[in-house]
Amino acid sequence: MEKLSFRHTTQKALPGAKAQAITGVVASGNLEVLLERALPATECTVEIETPIRGYGDVWAAVVADFVARAQPGGLRITVNDGGARPDTVSLRLLQGARLMEV
Amino acid sequence: MTLVEILAALFPEGHSVTVTDGLVSGEGPFRGGRLAVIGIDGDTALGVDGACRLARDVLDVVRRGDRTPILVAIDSDSQRMSRRDELLGLNEYLAHLAKTLLLADAKGHPTLGLIYGHSAAGAFIATALATRALVGLPGANPSVMDLPSVARVTKLPLDRLEAMAKDTPVFAPGLDNMVRTGAVQAVLDPDRPLAEQIAAVIDALPADDIRDQAGRARGGRPVAEEIAAQVVRDARLG
Amino acid sequence: MSERIIDPAARGWATSWYEASARARIDGFLDAGSFREIIGPEQRRMSPHLPLFDLPRAFDDGMIIGSGRLDGKPVLVAAQEGRFMGGAFGEVHGAKLVGLLRAALPLNPDAVLILFDTGGVRLQEANAGETAIAEVMRAITQVRAAGVPVIGLIGGRAGAYGGGGLIAGTCSRLVVSESGRISVSGPEVIETNKGAEEFDSRDRALVWRTMGGKHRRLTGGADAFADDTVEAFRQAALDAIARAPAFDLTTLEAEQRRLEERLARFGDCRDATEIWTRLGVNDPEAVPALSTADFDALLANLGETTHDAR
Numbered sequence: 001m002e003k004l005s006f007r008h009t010t011q012k013a014l015p016g017a018k019a020q021a022i023t024g025v026v027a028s029g030n031l032e033v034l035l036e037r038a039l040p041a042t043e044c045t046v047e048i049e050t051p052i053r054g055y056g057d058v059w060a061a062v063v064a065d066f067v068a069r070a071q072p073g074g075l076r077i078t079v080n081d082g083g084a085r086p087d088t089v090s091l092r093l094l095q096g097a098r099l100m101e102v
Numbered sequence: 103m104t105l106v107e108i109l110a111a112l113f114p115e116g117h118s119v120t121v122t123d124g125l126v127s128g129e130g131p132f133r134g135g136r137l138a139v140i141g142i143d144g145d146t147a148l149g150v151d152g153a154c155r156l157a158r159d160v161l162d163v164v165r166r167g168d169r170t171p172i173l174v175a176i177d178s179d180s181q182r183m184s185r186r187d188e189l190l191g192l193n194e195y196l197a198h199l200a201k202t203l204l205l206a207d208a209k210g211h212p213t214l215g216l217i218y219g220h221s222a223a224g225a226f227i228a229t230a231l232a233t234r235a236l237v238g239l240p241g242a243n244p245s246v247m248d249l250p251s252v253a254r255v256t257k258l259p260l261d262r263l264e265a266m267a268k269d270t271p272v273f274a275p276g277l278d279n280m281v282r283t284g285a286v287q288a289v290l291d292p293d294r295p296l297a298e299q300i301a302a303v304i305d306a307l308p309a310d311d312i313r314d315q316a317g318r319a320r321g322g323r324p325v326a327e328e329i330a331a332q333v334v335r336d337a338r339l340g
Numbered sequence: 341m342s343e344r345i346i347d348p349a350a351r352g353w354a355t356s357w358y359e360a361s362a363r364a365r366i367d368g369f370l371d372a373g374s375f376r377e378i379i380g381p382e383q384r385r386m387s388p389h390l391p392l393f394d395l396p397r398a399f400d401d402g403m404i405i406g407s408g409r410l411d412g413k414p415v416l417v418a419a420q421e422g423r424f425m426g427g428a429f430g431e432v433h434g435a436k437l438v439g440l441l442r443a444a445l446p447l448n449p450d451a452v453l454i455l456f457d458t459g460g461v462r463l464q465e466a467n468a469g470e471t472a473i474a475e476v477m478r479a480i481t482q483v484r485a486a487g488v489p490v491i492g493l494i495g496g497r498a499g500a501y502g503g504g505g506l507i508a509g510t511c512s513r514l515v516v517s518e519s520g521r522i523s524v525s526g527p528e529v530i531e532t533n534k535g536a537e538e539f540d541s542r543d544r545a546l547v548w549r550t551m552g553g554k555h556r557r558l559t560g561g562a563d564a565f566a567d568d569t570v571e572a573f574r575q576a577a578l579d580a581i582a583r584a585p586a587f588d589l590t591t592l593e594a595e596q597r598r599l600e601e602r603l604a605r606f607g608d609c610r611d612a613t614e615i616w617t618r619l620g621v622n623d624p625e626a627v628p629a630l631s632t633a634d635f636d637a638l639l640a641n642l643g644e645t646t647h648d649a650r
Contacts, residue, residue, distance in 0.1 A: 001391055001394060001396065020380075020381075020382055022363070022381045022399065025361055025398070025421055025423045025424055026396050026397070026398040026423075026424050027423040027424060030423070032381075032398060032399065034381050034382065034399055036382060049396060049397070050396070051394060051395065051396050078384075078399075080396050080397055080398055080399065081396060082396050083396075150599075150603060150607075151603060151607075154596075154599050154600055154603060157592075157596060157599075158596055158600075161589070161592060161593060161596055164589060165589070165593075181524050181525060183525040183529060183530045183533045183534055184525075184530065184534065184538060184539075185530065185538055185539045185550065185610075186607075186609075186610070187524075187525075188523050188524065188525060188530070188550055188551055189550050189555075189609065189611070189612060189615070190559075190602060190603065190606060190607065191522075191556070191559060191561045191599075191602070192505075192523070192524045192525075193500075193505030193506055193508060193509045193522055193523060193524050193561070194509045194561055194595075194599060194650075195599055196505075196506050196509065196524060197477070197505075197506045197507075197508070197509025197510045198509065198592070198595050198596070198599055200477055200506065200510065201477075201481060201509075201510060201587075201592055201595075202592055202596075204477065204478055204481040205481070205587070205588070205589065205592055208481065208482075208485055209589070223461075223470075223502070223503075223524075224502065224503070224505075224506060224524045224525075226470065227470065227473055227474055227477070227503055227506055228506065231470070231471070231473075231474035232474065232477065232478070246461055246463070246466035246467065246469070246470050247463060247466060252463050252466075255463055256393060256463060256464065258393065266392060270389070270392060271467065272389050272431065272464075272465050272466075272467055272468045273389070273463065273464055273465055273466045273467060274467075279467055280467055280471075283467040283468055283471050284471060285467065285470070285471040285474065311475055311478050311479070313471055313474075313475060314435065314438070314471075314475065317468070317471065322467065322468075323431055323467075323468045323471070324388055324431075325385075325388055325431060325432060325435065326431050326432070326434070326435035326438070326468060326471075326472065327435070329379070329385060329431075329432055329435035329436060329439060330435045330436075330438045330439035330442060331439065332379060332439065333378050333379060333405065333435075333436060333438075333439025333440055333442070333443055334439050334442050334443045334446075336378045336379065337378055337407060337416070337439075337440065337443035337447060338376065338407060338447075339407050339414040339416075339447050339449055340374055340375075340376045340407050340408060340409060340414065
C-alpha cells in the first residue's frame, strides 16, 4: 500500500455544520471518502491509502483541483482507495464535500 | 489417534458407537453415566443426508431429558460440494445440525468437540465449532482452505504465502493456528489417559463463549474481543 | 454517533435493494433519521490483517452495525457491504456482528436484523472469519432463546454464501428477493472442485433456480419473498418480526421432520424444476419469470411452504 498525504490552505471554510460524512465503497475501481470537520477554518488535509503505487503526481493534481473548486476549509479527509480512476476520485471528493454542506 | 483408538481409550468396557458411511453415532458408559458420541470419520464430506442423520442423533439425546454429555468427534472433509446438496438446501441442513448441538448445550448437555483428523469450512462450523469447547489431538488438521487454493484465490505466490503463514496465524491452516485463534481450546496429550482428559475438559467448560478472549491472549485474533466488547458497551436502543 | 451517514452515490438507486450500498439499505430501511451507528467509520477500526496482503481496507471493514427504529419498534441492525471484499467475514467484520448479538441480550430489542451480503469467509483472515461465524451462530441461538427474533434479509449482490448461508439458516426468519441467493458452496467453488459437468457456473439460469430466492422460498428455505426494493424488504421484515418461531426443542424437532421430509420427497431430483413440479407447480418453466404478485399467488395455492420450523 502507498500512503499519500496532502495539506492545503483554503480561502474560506466549507459552509455547513455537519461533523462528518462518508461516501463511496472500497471496491475495484472505486473508493471511500471520510470527511470530518476537524481542522482550523482554512485548512484541509487529504490522506490517501492506495494499492496502486506510483501515481502520487496524479493524486496531487486531483486533490489540488478539488481544493480549488470546493474550498473545503476545516476538513480532514481520509481516502481508502480501491484503484479508482482520477475522474471517479474527483467525483467522490466533490460528493463528500456537498454532503458536509448540508 | 484413530477413532478406534479414541473409542477404546474412552470406553474400556465397550460401547455402541458405529461408523456408517463415515457418520459416527452411539454411546458408551462414562463416569457412572453415559457419553453420547456423534461425528464424522475418514475425511468424509458432510452433505444433506449426513447432517440430517447426525442432527437426529443429537435430538434423540436431548429428548431423553438427562444431561448426557455429547462428544463430537471429527475427521471430515469440508461440506459436500455438489449440485444436489445445494439444490436441497445444504445451508439449512448444516445450520440445523449446529442448532441441535447449541440447543443441547442450552439444555444442560455438555457438548465437546474433538478434532482428531481433518475438517474444513461448513462441515467444521456445523459440528466441532458448534460445541461449547473444542479440543484437538496432535496431528489434527483443521483448515478453511489449503494454501495452494488460497494462493489461487488471492493471486499471491505460494512460497510467499508459506512464509507469511509462519507468523500469521489468522489465515494459515493447521491445528496450532486454530488454537491461537481461540477456536480450539487445547490440544490433548495422546500419551495420557484420554478419558481423564475429556472428563477434565467437561468439568471445566466455560460458561460463556470465550473464544475471542483466548484468541486475544494467544495472539491469533488480536482485536476481535475488544471490538465485540466495545459494541456491547456502546450499544443503546434509540 | 447520532449523525446519519448516507451514500449519495447510491441514493438514486436506493429503491433497488440489490443495487444499494449497505449504508443506503439501512438508511432507507429504518425509520428516517433513527439509525445510530456503533463503531462508526470515524473510529477507523479497520482490519489489522489486510495490509499484509497489500489490500485496501475499509473504515467499517464492510460491516455496519447500530440501533434504530422500524415502524417505531426499537431494533438492532447489521448490514454487510457486498462490494468490499465480497462482504466476507474477517476479524473485525465478524466481531462487530458478534458484539451486536451479545448486546441484544441486555438491551432486549424487538428484533435483530441482519442484512446479509456475503461470499462467506475472508480467506486472508480465514481462521478469524470462520471462528467468528461459529460465535455468531451461538450468539443468535442465545438471542432467539431469550425471545428476540433474529431476521435475515437476503437480496444483495454477494448473496449469502459459505458461512453466511449457515448463519442465515440459524435465523428465526428469512426474507429473500429474486436475486438473493442462499448456498454453502458457490457455483464457482463446486465447478472448481467437481468440474463443469457437476455445476456449470456460467449457466446463470441454473445458478438462480438452484440457489435463488424463488427456489428457496418454494422449498421453505426462506419464509418470505420480497420485491427488490428497500420498501418491500422493510414491510417483509415487519411481518417476520410479528411471527418468529421460538428456539426450542419443539421448533428443532419440527425442522428435523421438515428436512427429512424434503430429502424423502425431493432427494432424487436433479433440477429445481423437478422439485417444483412435485410441489404441485403446474408450469415450472414459468416460475423464474413470475412477478412477485403471481409468485405469491402460486405460494398461496401450494399452501405448504410456510412453516415455523427453523
